Amino acid sequence: MGRNISSLHVPHNKHTAACVPVRIETPKEVILPMNMHSGHDAEPIVKVGDHVRVGQLIAREEGRFSSPVHATVSGTVTEISAMEVAGGETLAIHIESDGLMEIDPSVKAPEFSDCDGFLQAVRDGGIVGLGGAAFPTWAKFNEAKNPDYKVDTVLVNAAECEPYITSDHRMMLAHPELIADGIEYLRKYMNEYLGNAKFMICIEKNKADAIEVLKKTFEGKDYVVIHELKTIYPQGAKQVMLYNATGRVAVAGRRFPSFGALIVNVSSLAKMAEYLNTGMPLVERIVTVDGPAVEKPMNLIAPIGTRVSELLKYTGLKSEPGKVVMGGPMNGTAICSADDPIVKISNSVLIFDEKNSVLPEASPCINCGRCMEKCPVGISVPMVDKVMSVEKEERRVKLLIDTGVRQCVDCGCCTYVCPANRPLLEINKQARSYIKKYLAAQKEKEGGAKA
Numbered sequence: 316m317g318r319n320i321s322s323l324h325v326p327h328n329k330h331t332a333a334c335v336p337v338r339i340e341t342p343k344e345v346i347l348p349m350n351m352h353s354g355h356d357a358e359p360i361v362k363v364g365d366h367v368r369v370g371q372l373i374a375r376e377e378g379r380f381s382s383p384v385h386a387t388v389s390g391t392v393t394e395i396s397a398m399e400v401a402g403g404e405t406l407a408i409h410i411e412s413d414g415l416m417e418i419d420p421s422v423k424a425p426e427f428s429d430c431d432g433f434l435q436a437v438r439d440g441g442i443v444g445l446g447g448a449a450f451p452t453w454a455k456f457n458e459a460k461n462p463d464y465k466v467d468t469v470l471v472n473a474a475e476c477e478p479y480i481t482s483d484h485r486m487m488l489a490h491p492e493l494i495a496d497g498i499e500y501l502r503k504y505m506n507e508y509l510g511n512a513k514f515m516i517c518i519e520k521n522k523a524d525a526i527e528v529l530k531k532t533f534e535g536k537d538y539v540v541i542h543e544l545k546t547i548y549p550q551g552a553k554q555v556m557l558y559n560a561t562g563r564v565a566v567a568g569r570r571f572p573s574f575g576a577l578i579v580n581v582s583s584l585a586k587m588a589e590y591l592n593t594g595m596p597l598v599e600r601i602v603t604v605d606g607p608a609v610e611k612p613m614n615l616i617a618p619i620g621t622r623v624s625e626l627l628k629y630t631g632l633k634s635e636p637g638k639v640v641m642g643g644p645m646n647g648t649a650i651c652s653a654d655d656p657i658v659k660i661s662n663s664v665l666i667f668d669e670k671n672s673v674l675p676e677a678s679p680c681i682n683c684g685r686c687m688e689k690c691p692v693g694i695s696v697p698m699v700d701k702v703m704s705v706e707k708e709e710r711r712v713k714l715l716i717d718t719g720v721r722q723c724v725d726c727g728c729c730t731y732v733c734p735a736n737r738p739l740l741e742i743n744k745q746a747r748s749y750i751k752k753y754l755a756a757q758k759e760k761e762g763g764a765k766a
């Protein structure tokens with residue numbers, strides 16, 4: 316059955332598992348960055364002074380691969396300006412709320428009758444992967460149409476294996492009917508491509524109440540399997556989930572559906588169904604607020620674009636924050652300040668106190684091999700590090716690709732186990748970004764030469 320996929324036992328810290336999400340009061344302002352998805356930034360179509368309502372399109376897709384942005388409160392556009400984000404800069408639309416949360420008249424359940432119409436609707440709703448990568452959901456489903464692939468399994472990723480985060484867990488308890496609707500939409504409108512596909516809801520065993528709810532919801536539906544997974548990290552990484560659910564091994568450089576499977580995050584599926592049922596795009600989400608500096612960890616329902624500081628008014632702080640992380644402690648991203656907004660993929664905001672924020676000093680690699688041993692896709696990060704200093708650029712890129720670094724799932728297991736405290740995940744991220752830029756520049760050069 317192939318290789319063993321490595322994993323780690325990390326402290327769960329799921330303090331908010333029993334916390335029913337609380338809807339926050341409408342914030343005074345929301346800030347909506349144009350890059351809340353993978354691909355090209357969205358293009359604003361409103362201007363300063365415009366009045367907008369909840370669900371109104373305010374930025375359209377730009378380029379072949381992008382996602383639209385909708386107003387998440389009603390009010391006035393006060394600013395459209397550049398904003399610093401991890402890895403660069405993007406435009407952000409600021410909306411001052413009028414406190415009314417007036418719904419835009421365009422918010423109506425979309426009408427469609429075939430697969431293309433269905434995919435277009437998912438696209439229009441701004442639905443993206445809410446588990447971390449923010450890949451536009453329609454594009455993921457669209458891949459199943461490739462005649463070279465034969466998709467027989469849809470993995471619904473409900474693992475939520477990162478410590479602290481419980482937003483998917485709470486979504487499953489609150490809205491199992493939306494997960495069921497999401498599956499039915501796929502079965503109906505993608506029937507030609509998904510045929511008799513099995514839907515496997517992959518969930519870690521530490522969510523016993525959600526497992527029970529899902530079993531009841533799908534009772535008698537033999538095309539849905541509730542697949543219980545061991546509570547180990549990183550069960551939610553797509554390559555790990557594919558192997559643990561189907562025994563298939565993802566090979567570097569191939570698209571995921573070529574292994575006969577699609578994978579979709581459970582909250583994305585639910586939000587997709589909500590949009591298709593009501594016409595309300597992705598304008599709010601459940602976000603777990605926790606971490607060592609948080610007084611009262613909670614799950615909150617907040618408009619996308621709400622500042623983190625607004626959320627902290629509910630949870631309070633018990634010590635001075637040292638670091639604010641969006642996402643989990645293993646693969647989340649530190650943000651500039653608590654004034655930054657939550658975005659579509661913000662399943663959690665973790666606040667670490669100063670003591671827990673100081674990174675231990677890195678020392679030289681002792682070649683212990685633990686990072687590679689614990690990497691679910693078998694990458695040797697010390698090798699990636701070494702190759703980055705190869706002199707000739709072309710050779711450097713070739714060797715980097717050979718290390719398999721592009722298969723990295725950003726799980727952070729390597730960094731976690733390294734006794735020398737080396738920033739291995741960071742090294743990998745830099746290497747991947749370097750390869751991407753190099754290949755893009757090459758493509759541009761080739762295009763220029765042909766023209």
Ligand code: SF4
Nearest residue numbers: 690723724726727729
């Ligand atoms: S190299 Fe990537 S996939 Fe492997 S352990 Fe590190 S972060 Fe995870």
Ligand code: SF4
Nearest residue numbers: 680681683684686733
């Ligand atoms: S775990 Fe750290 S010390 Fe060990 S081989 Fe990897 S980088 Fe080197």
